[in-house]
Amino acid sequence: MIYVHVPFCRSFCTYCDFYSVILCRGRSQTPSKLEAYVSALENEIASRRSQILSTLELNTLYIGGGTPSVLPPSILERIVRALPSSDYREFTLEVNPDDIVHSPQAYLRSLKALGVNRISMGVQSFDDGVLKKMNRRHDSALALKAFSLLRSAGFDNISLDLIFGGFDIDSQILASTLRTIVELRPEHISAYQLSIEEGSILARMCEKGQYRECPDELCAEQYNQICTCLAEAGYEHYEISSWALDSKRSQHNSAYWSRLPYVGLGPGAHSLIGNCRSWNSEMSPSDGLWTSEAETLSPAQIREELIMLALRTCEGVEQDLLDSSLACKALSEGLLERVGSSRVRIPESRFFVSDSIISSLI
Template sequence: MSGLYLHIPFCKQACSYCDFYFVTRQEYKQDFVDELIREIQSRKDSRFTIDPIQTIYFGGGTPSLLTPSQVEAIMTAIDEVFDLQAEEITLEMNPDDVTREFLSGVKSAGVNRASMGVQSFDTDLLNFMHRAHNSEEALRCLELLQSSDFNVFTVDLIYGNPGQSLDLLEKDIDTILQFDPPHISAYSLTVEPQTRLGKQVKLGRIIPPEDDTVALHFDLVINKLEEAGIMQYEVSNYAKLGKEAVHNSNYWSHVNYLGLGPGAHSFWWDEDLSSAQRWSNKPDLRSYLKSDWEQPFEAEFLDIHDLAEERLMLGLRTRTGVSIDELKNRYQYSFNPDQLQHLKHLEYDEKAILNENIQLTKKGLKIADAILLDILTK
């Protein structure tokens, strides 16, 4: 099985923290859809159509700026080119775009999972993030989602914001839980250098919270969601049993995926499974509309050692961890004595569990990036 990622590059405005490729001019939307369909059709009878498609993800940007008929046209093109056996088709949405008619339209087009970018309900925080929606729109769209035919949806939340208190975060979590979401993605605010936020931090106009404060936010998110039966299954992702995101889980398991649209990334194993390639389309809409997707913008060859370290890194961010046998048999990777000693220390410190799998505990997932760096540099 494999997955498709479709990058829809349009946004109403630039969020202060976002470093994904986007444009704020809307007049090329139909031209983009036409070009995306041409890119989809170009893959017909290629190596990318051998595997059945298990998941499709409309990301961005803001995919909810497309009309349901545009989404349907894209889905029709996919169905004509690929062996579509999709278990999960996700479309990212912003609250200010959502109406009952929109939800019904994209559901009829084949979308069966909605990803709602709420981030917060607090007016000051939404203004700080430079979000296009307000608190009332977020509440209204969640009411619409809860009463719609979407029985699987996810809500995004951002914590670790400057000036965000634990009380304010708890209020956001409690508000989300009123709508009984099957899945929540909760991200710690990340300062990327080229973003508006990154430039403000560099100039000293904004001071990010201390690590200890962010850690308290992380603990609050885990504990509040766990009490509601929404369990952490990856560092930033929480779900009720059986409602975990299939598409993202496949990323972490090294399943093939093909990215379409400007700035989209792809990952594909070579036929003998001894290496893989990762590449992207150029993040430029004007170039994309001239069919520049015919040549990869950035291509990276990954040998089996690169893949092993990446699989370890991705797997240890999840609650299930990574199988020692899988590392050995599929990736030809074994831990050296220093790594084994370090893993034993992690187990002693109750940060990891060692059996057939290597798993980080709740305590370990809290500092997963630091643990991974320590393991890989031993």
């Protein structure tokens, strides 16, 4: 499993605290920034070749960010060609609707030629007022157009991201967004509750009293609204924040939840190989390079990770991995339910409070 981080965006969304650097269209510094990034990435790929090869039990590639769709096809091609693998079982590229609509048609053909077979598009909402408050680059019309262009180009595995629990989203606004999404029939949907992240524009607005967090009860109601609507539309709720149609689960993300080894390349990316977790620093503003640090996980930390990750999914976890008295208590209180003879999981009706259930079990 390979993850490549592209640390560039065209503008900052108000809720985002991800590491990324603004890349202005047509500015003179853009080519040198991109060249510095891709050269450093090629070097990292060459120096970590054997590590990359050791993580290919599941041959998936995920290029995320940031906004990978701001990269010109020539840069994307250099990244893909530098990797010591090909014919990915799943090759996902994260895109912004604005980039899809404003790129020449040849752009989508070049993505296909590179082997991209899954698109993850950050739509977040189909309400223009909400999108404005998020400072997204697109409006709902642009998102619809981008989706249609992707379909026309032959992409038959598209995931849409959705945000709830903030920006004055009420049940009607959410219902209307869900109606549009269900009509589009993307193969996959990820829905995330808005959280106020330190360092984001929204956090600063909160400090100044310009934004108030959505109450937890309303977030829970909206989460239930999403679960109900997507279940009625035939989507499988296979992980706390993920729904899939026709078994098109994200293979790459599912492997994270099974704690398979993965290698993360690029500034800010994380890797997990056996009991070693490592992470890259951000890009240095002076030379565009990044460094790496690592830690060795103890058996107790690995067990906790396995439990935390597996309990996010509808497959749950092997009951033997849990403390037996804590597991029995959670089962008797309805916080866990049995799956088959040896596994337990959090019931869908309790997914919204999964964090507190998981902490009570580890």
